[in-house]
Amino acid sequence: METRLEKAVSAMKGQIDARVVSYFSSCIHCGLCADACLFYTETGDPRYTPIYKLEPLRKVWRQEYSFWGKLALKLGLEKPLTEDDLANWEDLIYDGCSLCARCTLVCPVGNDIVYMIRREREGMVASGYAPEGLQGAVERSLRTGSPMGVSLKTLQASIRNVEKDSGLKVPLDAEGADYLALLSSMEVVNFPEYIEALARIFREAGVRWTLSSEAYEATNSGIQIGDSKVAAELVQRVVTAAEKLGVKYVISPECGHAYTAIRWEGPNLIGRELPFKVVHILELLDQLRREGKLQTEGSTDERLTFHDPCQLVRRGGVVQEPRDLLNMVATDFVEMADHGVMNWCCGGGGGVSANERAEPLRLKAFNRKKRQLEDLGVQTLVTACANCRMVLEEGLEENEMYIPVIGLTEMLAERLVEHERKPDTGSG
């Protein structure tokens, strides 16, 4: 029977491709990546240096693929990967990395460090060295479809409440829709106003859309924990539902990693091109704005800023859209010193927020965002990711900073120009 170590080595070997080999071959251990990582800058602990977090994967590469590494191992000059290494690195790889990819932007030899961390997690999870919180989220995702255990009944209750409050129809399994909207559990439970915002904006813009009772969850715990099989299963559920409904587009919600999961990793996970186009909600709203189908009236004169979800900007290229949208409804929008692709993470991405053990570290890492906000003196913080929003709210609360955090889609819906309401038919 394979030991945990053998499972880790075997899984990591399977993750070593040309990119990984070129990255390890190029690394000169300059340590510049440390200054890009908020877990290092906010703790001062060198163990949080991004390239150091890759030591287990580097050891596997050295001992399995490098002549010098194999020789050094035989001569006793280097130590092989051990189970202790896996145990000692688990917190660095999961608690101390939000997969924000800021380190990738500064590496002088161009190493995509987060690409390697993502692959290293495959080995960790295969050997059982992954945080309980994330393992629980994976189990709930496979069982109920949601990492938070949000069932279809909960969604239906949330839809009923939205319909009652707004008088609008929220379509579920509507045939003939062009767009299938995905949600994150946090939106269903904590921020149902997002669902109402979609219903209002899409009704006004004439977008034929629907939710699916078989695949309403966008969050992909498989991506976060680093388990491609789970990730593929969760993507496949969306693909199957979309094919059944015959939609042309799938809308990724206000969630950073969910966009990465379906837009960039999705086709590669299931091994074929997706039979629909994936759009992030901000991309769609910006398209509607350009087409004149999204019109707003009035604007807030509160001083506000926008927190870029890392996966949207650094891995997804959605940078200008939120700014163009925000400028429709805000007169005093100011940028943080580091914004767009150089944005600092909220500290809760990459599964960190689902990992209870990481909470003290996450709150410490939040000090970077705290300083950014203090420098600007804003009254409101806008973002486009339900996970960022929850992490930001917790961080602000912890630091007794009373700044409301709102989603951009809701903000637009609040100022939406709504013509005389016709009887609402949902997807039509």
Next chain:
Amino acid sequence: MFTEFVDGPFWYFSATVFVVGVLWRLLAIFRAGNLHDLAPSRAPGFPGAVRMTFRRFIVHREFLRPAGLHVIAGYMFHIGLFALLFFAAPHVEFYKERIFGFGWPTLPHWAFVLAADFAFAGLLLLWLHRLLHPVRRLISNVDDHIASILVFLVMLTGCMALFESFDPLRVIHYFLAELLLIYFPFSSLMHTFTFVLSRGFTGSTYAHHGVDA
């Protein structure tokens, strides 16, 4: 005897190890393979790869403050070494006689001295930083130190042999340079070549995702 060995068989041996070793390492990268990305692309990857290959020569301004000394030392060392390696008169003469059969314009003496000062100061600063800075100390390994020491000794003996007044100095410089050639393919010095691939792979992915980085 030692002079003939260094100028003859050991030179051919070290040059062969260098060329074969470097090609083998590069081949190993391509043999590892990459899966074709099935996600629809926002922009073609190749221009992104080329763009990042050149862009990353410039360090992001944000890092000039936390890592300013390191960044400046890095530029000093690499620019100084490049100038010495390819434009110092004795090196060009060597390339002409032993490798290419033709030469090219060389650095005037003052520029040589300046380049050498840059390279020495840069290398020493980088090495001191490696020894003293908590992050770099933690992530550095034996290979990093061997490479730094070898490059330093090759540069030092090269300067000592500059005036060609004492042939044994030249022979020692050749011998160390040949040791460096043998060590090169097995070490992190390979970044001299592989940086094009690592930047290229990442640049291509970023272009594919529509990220301007």
